[in-house]
Amino acid sequence: MDEVVMDQIMYVVHQVVSWIASVAIIFGGVVPYIPQYRDIRRTQNAEGFSTYVCLVLLVANILRILFRFGRYFETPLLWQSIIMIITMLIMLNLCTSVRMVTELNTKRRSFTDFDWSHFWFWSHFVDYLQCVLAFTVLATYVTYLLLDSVLFVESLGFLAVFTEAMLGTPQLYCNYQNKSTEGMSIKMVLMWTSGDTFKTGYFLLTQAPMQFWICGLLQVCVDFTILFQVYYYSLYPQKPISHTTHTTSAKAL
Numbered sequence: 001m002d003e004v005v006m007d008q009i010m011y012v013v014h015q016v017v018s019w020i021a022s023v024a025i026i027f028g029g030v031v032p033y034i035p036q037y038r039d040i041r042r043t044q045n046a047e048g049f050s051t052y053v054c055l056v057l058l059v060a061n062i063l064r065i066l067f068r069f070g071r072y073f074e075t076p077l078l079w080q081s082i083i084m085i086i087t088m089l090i091m092l093n094l095c096t097s098v099r100m101v102t103e104l105n106t107k108r109r110s111f112t113d114f115d116w117s118h119f120w121f122w123s124h125f126v127d128y129l130q131c132v133l134a135f136t137v138l139a140t141y142v143t144y145l146l147l148d149s150v151l152f153v154e155s156l157g158f159l160a161v162f163t164e165a166m167l168g169t170p171q172l173y174c175n176y177q178n179k180s181t182e183g184m185s186i187k188m189v190l191m192w193t194s195g196d197t198f199k200t201g202y203f204l205l206t207q208a209p210m211q212f213w214i215c216g217l218l219q220v221c222v223d224f225t226i227l228f229q230v231y232y233y234s235l236y237p238q239k240p241i242s243h244t245t246h247t248t249s250a251k252a253l
Helices: 002-028 034-041 052-070 077-102 125-146 150-165 169-178 188-206 210-235
Strands: none
Touching: 002 188, 034 077, 034 188, 052 077, 052 125, 052 150, 052 169, 077 125, 125 169, 125 210, 150 210, 169 210, 188 210
């Protein structure tokens, strides 16, 4: 009798832990962007945050959703991708609005100009939506044609998680160009690090596809490199290098 009760208790505990882990996976990736969003709203300055982080996450999560059509993975990871896409669009909307206010005399640029020198630095949020929609339609069409190919499906999964693993590199480069981490939310990076560490552990425990946990480890390494930048530039502050606005306004969510 005692064994039956103990088994029931362990089952309930396991279900509760699984539920908490699933919720953490779904919404945990969004949390780091809350302090960054608030900082941008408060200062009305988005130059310290690289909008290429949003690009990386949008591409990675769209590809991950398509990968699920070829190879099943945990449902919480699917919802994580959906929530992250919505979050990155919200971040882009804010950054675009702030930039429009601070750059009143700058010539307006749009996605339909097809000017690659200003790629991902357009004047209106709708241009970003057009780009994301165009990429989604193209990627979906290619996936539909090649879904029966095991090589394509596995390559798609690797590309999705590898792109996400490169999430911090735009911010890393932005900090290097600015010779400073000013304007970047340190809380965001700390949450990236803890979240990516938890996520990688989740991949290992749930036996997710190998691409997931390998790239998760790479993502954690990038996070720690950005934290080192915070430490280094605080000890050895340097005069920022002058560069064009569209380069500096480039973690990623």
